Amino acid sequence: MIEDDFSVGEALVGEEPEIAHIDLIVGKKNGAAGIAFVSSLAQPKMGHTPILGVIRPNLPTKPSTLIVPKVTIRNLEDAEKIFGPAQSAVAKAIADAVEEGIISKNGAENLIVIVSVFIHPRGSDYQRIYRYNYAATKLALKRALDKFPNIDKVLEEKDKSMHAMIGFRINNLKKPPYLEVALDIPDWRRVEGIIRALPRSDAIIIEAGTPLIKRYGVEVVQKIHQLRPESVVVADLKTLDTGNLEARMAGDATADVIGFSGLAPIKTMEKFIEECKKVGALSLMDTLNVPKPVEILNKLKVKPDIVELHRAIDVEQTEESAWGNIQEIRDACGDNVLVAVAGGIRVDRVETALKAGADILVVGRAITAAKDVTGAARAFLQRMGVEEVDQFRVMTDF
Amino acid sequence: MTEVEVNEEESVFHKKLKLKLKERGKEGRIILLKDYLDYIIRNDKTMPPDFPTFVREIMGLDDRKGFIHIRIWHENSELVEFAKAMGYEFKVDHYD
Numbered sequence: 001m002i003e004d005d006f007s008v009g010e011a012l013v014g015e016e017p018e019i020a021h022i023d024l025i026v027g028k029k030n031g032a033a034g035i036a037f038v039s040s041l042a043q044p045k046m047g048h049t050p051i052l053g054v055i056r057p058n059l060p061t062k063p064s065t066l067i068v069p070k071v072t073i074r075n076l077e078d079a080e081k082i083f084g085p086a087q088s089a090v091a092k093a094i095a096d097a098v099e100e101g102i103i104s105k106n107g108a109e110n111l112i113v114i115v116s117v118f119i120h121p122r123g124s125d126y127q128r129i130y131r132y133n134y135a136a137t138k139l140a141l142k143r144a145l146d147k148f149p150n151i152d153k154v155l156e157e158k159d160k161s162m163h164a165m166i167g168f169r170i171n172n173l174k175k176p177p178y179l180e181v182a183l184d185i186p187d188w189r190r191v192e193g194i195i196r197a198l199p200r201s202d203a204i205i206i207e208a209g210t211p212l213i214k215r216y217g218v219e220v221v222q223k224i225h226q227l228r229p230e231s232v233v234v235a236d237l238k239t240l241d242t243g244n245l246e247a248r249m250a251g252d253a254t255a256d257v258i259g260f261s262g263l264a265p266i267k268t269m270e271k272f273i274e275e276c277k278k279v280g281a282l283s284l285m286d287t288l289n290v291p292k293p294v295e296i297l298n299k300l301k302v303k304p305d306i307v308e309l310h311r312a313i314d315v316e317q318t319e320e321s322a323w324g325n326i327q328e329i330r331d332a333c334g335d336n337v338l339v340a341v342a343g344g345i346r347v348d349r350v351e352t353a354l355k356a357g358a359d360i361l362v363v364g365r366a367i368t369a370a371k372d373v374t375g376a377a378r379a380f381l382q383r384m385g386v387e388e389v390d391q392f393r394v395m396t397d398f
Numbered sequence: 399m400t401e402v403e404v405n406e407e408e409s410v411f412h413k414k415l416k417l418k419l420k421e422r423g424k425e426g427r428i429i430l431l432k433d434y435l436d437y438i439i440r441n442d443k444t445m446p447p448d449f450p451t452f453v454r455e456i457m458g459l460d461d462r463k464g465f466i467h468i469r470i471w472h473e474n475s476e477l478v479e480f481a482k483a484m485g486y487e488f489k490v491d492h493y494d
Contacts, residue, residue: 196472
């Protein structure tokens with residue numbers, strides 16, 4: 001993994017003013033990197049105090065990681081940005097790198113990481129600070145281990161303009177089932193009312209539906225995140241072309257999950273999925289009107305994180321649901337794939353959908369058009385057997 | 399809940415924010431929009447995606463004894479927060 005004493009990586013991710021710029025060293029504990037780690041920690045400089053990367057208080061990440069602020073910390077406001085979202089993002093990115101095999105578990109004990117973090121004093125959006133620093137750290141680490149860029153790449157790219165890569169995720173949706181509330185209503189104030197009326201639950205995913213995005217643009221995702229910072233937000237783009245471009249746009253707008261159409265060309269879908277990985281979002285393949293989704297999935301070199309089996313709103317009233325064999329989807333994509341079912345999901349069909357193997361139930365009008373949005377969403381959560389409120393939040397929200 | 403019970407036409411839960419303009423006429427509306435932008439920027443809030451539509455709506459609403467009636471869908475919507483924060487006289491009524 002590390003042939004020399006240490007490797008160096010760098011990444012720039014995001015948009016001003018929260019843009020994240022990471023300089024990173026990963027190296028052996030018993031080499032030069034280890035000495036630098038210990039020396040820096042033992043000799044803090046005013047305004048640039050190095051801190052350990054912790055996932056949460058009392059839980060340092062592995063490999064041990066030292067975060068060094070590049071910009072002088074002048075006051076508590078600056079300090080909070082480093083000690084809060086940036087520290088958490090860096091620590092999570094390093095731990096995720098181990099989970100994803102970028103660093104071996106053996107390396108978790110034998111290596112150390114030094115991460116130099118830039119936070120602009122005018123940066124104020126903690127969502128963006130977290131997301132951009134997460135993505136930049138992981139990218140810089142991977143680049144360090146891949147020895148990116150090689151000299152040919154440097155010579156090829158040195159005169160070309162570059163564009164920052166954006167985005168990332170917080171919740172990887174690893175504890176299904178989830179209730180995805182699809183906001184297809186192209187009226188922002190009504191959507192705002194629905195979001196405010198939804199119960200606070202980690203099991204609720206909010207979908208910016210295609211009509212909503214077409215009306216207001218993908219930036220609507222950022223506004224949803226402002227209202228519900230803790231929620232996973234899906235940008236249902238239904239992309240058919242320019243896969244990497246559209247995925248990056250949604251990543252810039254802080255989408256956690258980004259959807260493309262299973263009717264798109266294979267190359268478009270692969271580019272879309274790859275871009276989602278780059279920006280730290282999950283990719284979702286919408287199978288609306290795709291006759292044989294498994295055949296398409298088998299053709300893809302990279303698989304989506306989520307496959308949505310979908311009936312169109314226009315035919316919901318007339319057709320019975322046919323989700324097909326969910327196990328075949330898992331066989332094609334691996335056991336980590338999440339399967340979402342959409343189209344005419346009602347409370348009385350929740351158990352059927354879950355028994356069929358669905359991880360995510362996508363519900364639109366049964367919640368958004370209900371007189372009592374809160375009650376309608378609670379009815380689904382209860383039938384799904386999901387606690388309404390995250391227990392951690394109950395204990396800490398005094 | 400059945401499909402029959404979920405009738406979008408019947409889902410009337412929207413309300414009216416009755417907001418008193420600080421000045422009558424067009425000038426009062428422009429002050430309102432300036433105040434709204436000021437509130438959003440100073441509080442580091444993301445721009446509401448419907449802002450262009452909102453501007454047209456505000457400029458076109460009837461003045462009812464110094465009040466304009468804005469449709470909202472939640473009693474704690476951002477517009478209500480704005481009215482409170484910027485010292486506007488207001489009340490929230492159910493849609494009639």
